[in-house]
Amino acid sequence: MTDRGYESQLASAELPFFRERRAMARDVYFDEAAACIAGYVRDIGNDHRQRTVIASIASEVDFDPADPTDQFTCSAFVAAHLAPIGRIRYSADRRPGPEPEFRRFAGTKTRDVLQTIIEDFRFQYEHSTADGDEVAATRPESKDAAKLPNAYNTPIHLSGFAAARRSRLNTLVDDSDVTLGCVVATRIARWLIDGRGAIFDIDPSRNTRALWRSPNAYLTYWCFRSILDWQELVKALPSGAQDEKLIDHFKSELREAIEFGVDANIDHLSRIVAALHSGVSSLYDATDLACTLAVVSLVSNQYGRKDDLTRALIEHSFDLLIEHFVLPDGSFAPKSAALTTKSGYSLVLSSAEIGAVLLHALVGELNALQVAALDPVINNIARRRGGARGWGHQAATSPFRRQAFAACGGLTFLRLYHDIVDNLAATHCARQLGVEPFTHDPGLELVVLPESVRDELTDHVIIPISEKKRRDLAVMSFILGGPPGTGKTTIVKKVAHDLGWPLLVIDQASFLRQGTAQIESEAERLFGLLFELSDTVVLFDEIEEMFEDRDTGEKSGRFLTTSMLPRIHKLRDLARVVFVFATNHPDRIDPAASRPGRIDKIFTVKVPTREERVGVLESLFDSYKASDEVRDLFNRVGVAASALDFTRGYLKELVKTCVNIESSHGSEALTEAALNQVLDALKDQVRKEQGEREGRRRR
Incomplete structure (x- = not known):
């Protein structure tokens, strides 16, 4: 030919x-x-x-x-x-x-x-x-x-x-x-x-x-x-609404x-x-x-x-x-x-x-x-x-x-x-x-979206796109804010999985591939490719500097914000991909970047409730193949109730550490005292992090 x-x-x-x-x-x-x-x-x-x-x-x-x-x-x-x-x-x-x-x-x-x-x-x-x-x-x-x-x-x-x-x-x-x-x-x-x-x-x-x-x-x-x-x-057609016998025939x-x-x-x-x-x-x-x-x-x-x-x-x-x-x-x-x-x-x-x-x-x-x-x-x-x-x-x-x-x-x-x-x-x-084709992930099937964002993501992103085929009604761009460790990346992976779309992650390193002097040309190249992309979830992961408030940010941040806004607007207008900005500091995002027409919604991921912590722990137990002894120990100590303000990241660290102790030293080494010691150390980290966030907020 x-x-x-x-x-x-x-x-x-x-x-x-x-x-x-x-x-x-x-x-x-x-x-x-x-x-x-x-x-x-x-x-x-x-x-x-x-x-x-x-x-x-x-x-x-x-x-x-x-x-x-x-x-x-x-x-x-x-x-x-x-x-x-x-x-x-x-x-x-x-x-x-x-x-x-x-x-x-x-x-x-x-x-x-x-x-x-x-x-x-x-x-x-x-x-x-x-x-x-x-x-x-x-x-x-x-x-x-x-x-x-x-x-x-x-x-x-x-x-x-x-x-x-x-x-x-x-x-x-x-x-x-x-x-x-x-x-x-x-x-x-x-x-x-x-x-x-x-x-x-x-x-x-x-x-x-x-x-x-x-x-x-x-x-x-x-x-x-x-x-x-x-x-x-x-x-x-909705199931049960029609003559099922006729349809089956x-x-x-x-x-x-x-x-x-x-x-x-x-x-x-x-x-x-x-x-x-x-x-x-x-x-x-x-x-x-x-x-x-x-x-x-x-x-x-x-x-x-x-x-x-x-x-x-x-x-x-x-x-x-x-x-x-x-x-x-x-x-x-x-x-x-x-x-x-x-x-x-x-x-x-x-x-x-x-x-x-x-x-x-x-x-x-x-x-x-x-x-x-x-x-x-x-x-x-x-x-x-x-x-x-x-x-x-x-x-x-x-x-x-x-x-x-x-x-x-x-x-x-x-x-x-x-x-x-x-x-x-x-x-x-x-x-x-470097986008990999979509593949089914059984692990993501078990992930339950946090209660704080579950209904909105399901009703405004997943259902309009995958079931109703109405991108004109769907949220095609959103900011996902929340403290570190709240599982923002996992949430975006779950959204991509439920849509049946591949996931592309872009971070600051993507824009700095050729050094700071070439950041503008690299951004032009990246967005030129993103404009052509279709049926993909794009995660901009922790790149707050690109969209820092121009009234308070550094000079480079102001330049990046001014440069990126038209590109973000075009990416949203095309409605070919769902793109997400994951950030630990949503309050630092320039209001112009989060304006309707560029960003459709702002979702805030909160720390899991007690009931959600139970579900997260069960999912982590399955992921790390925790033994029945580990599961029983967590229940006896009441980790789900006592791990207040623990994000998914901290719960993940707790389970991983305990499984490692049992794997390395045997089940007799993982006692209630050992679990409480790990738990207390992580609580100290949580309190320290909360203090730092409060200090930044006051400044």
Whole structure:
């Protein structure tokens, strides 16, 4: 795919490479999407009868009479692709412009349309039976290819319905919607099971496997995608709030469909690869290879079925797709129709839609070299844009014809391409910063957050990010203050663990890596990488001098504060990471640094209460593998009650010392007198430390 010279050149300039491509995708996306939405809203304003036609984004107001899809299918198709329209992730090099206004505009103007999709889905499928055996068509005006249920329209309807439901912010899914969606999703899964993991015909009654028939890769893709989309919505439902029996039945059918799907589609993909290597490329085209590749990637991700051999097949198939089917102008130019109706209408996919199918399945799979191989494709998509009417279709008889499906493909490809490149840039910067990938730590599972910060960290940081996926409502930056030894670092580790994110610790040594004379340039380098980082908890550990009060701090402290504030503001605006300042002296932080917009909250970790000390001691006993004799001794002496003002650090020192005494000198050496001696020595240290803090406070 690429020669070694290009590979070495790419490795030496990865970040500029990523930034250039990300900026192009983002700029075209926002320019084109804003124009498409403006045209769409104008069309709705001109003709209220077209209220359901979200597909008038990038399409003529009057549908092509040969198009086999009705208004609802177009609407559902667009919703499945563009429900997140305008929500492209902010990146460090984002341009100033109308992005916030565009996001607000897109969100408010599409709300009514998304609600209409929900209502249309209910109307189309409301006569379904409770057990899912039958899904009745309710619209007599449907064209022959839209006769329901079928393996083309119905999956698109389900994906659009799921996207519309997810996009209705703060709106709970009705029980009736879950029932209806599960019935339709279960039926689609049953079609896949009947076809042993593939779809052969738009008419489900004829979906039987035969040696002389090849699967329809496009229909198979949509059937799998729709039930996986529905699965994501079901996962987000609160337990016990819906019909668990119906949901369990859907999950069972989904699992069986995926088990068939992995084997069947890996077999079909292998046949395509073999044909291409044999020089028989006329049997298949870009649609076949892209859709089959997408299905293999999607279904093998489920239940841990993607092994090294499957990954190698996916990577090699991607290389063959680029080599055999991307023309010099960047188009895929499919040779055959993805679908042909009884009336003879052929549905030929645009290059944009083929690209969108491919990237939808390969998010997180592509490397920098494969992204570089897509350069002709993204240039083609950017070049073919047509303003408020979106993208033209290579197969259209008129160059002025615009299709909703092609526009969806173009915008979706740009959004996914942007996010893939953005993830690669974040991974590159994580390597530069030494961030280790997240790994599960059983020890942190046992850690209980202190009562003084537990509820606020859970309600304002962990739940909004990990469960609600609402970073706009989450605390993304905070100061964690408290005396030394209160476990501030452990608290931040616990937050990162509960989020499932890696932790990066930055201290003063990080800024002094090249000496005090280069502290500003080192800060510029560090924050340049931090701006690109994503889904990481960043702990600035005890670096008060960077943000010392400019009215009371030293000259160097004032310089650092002035220099760092704009960077902290930008890091917070990006909302890509959660960053924390841990400090023993929160009162010394410059008020400008802790201002809203830079720091969302200030949390104070207090000394553990008696009940918390019991829990901390139990956790420490487990960590240090303390014997039953040590545990009994602590209980007899009443350490949890007598260790007043002991932080977690002092409790840790107490347990560690006692375990060491027993390990070195035997259990007979660890007496009550020995424990009390250690305890008294630590109490003296606590009193001395408290006196020093009080003295500093008075000064």
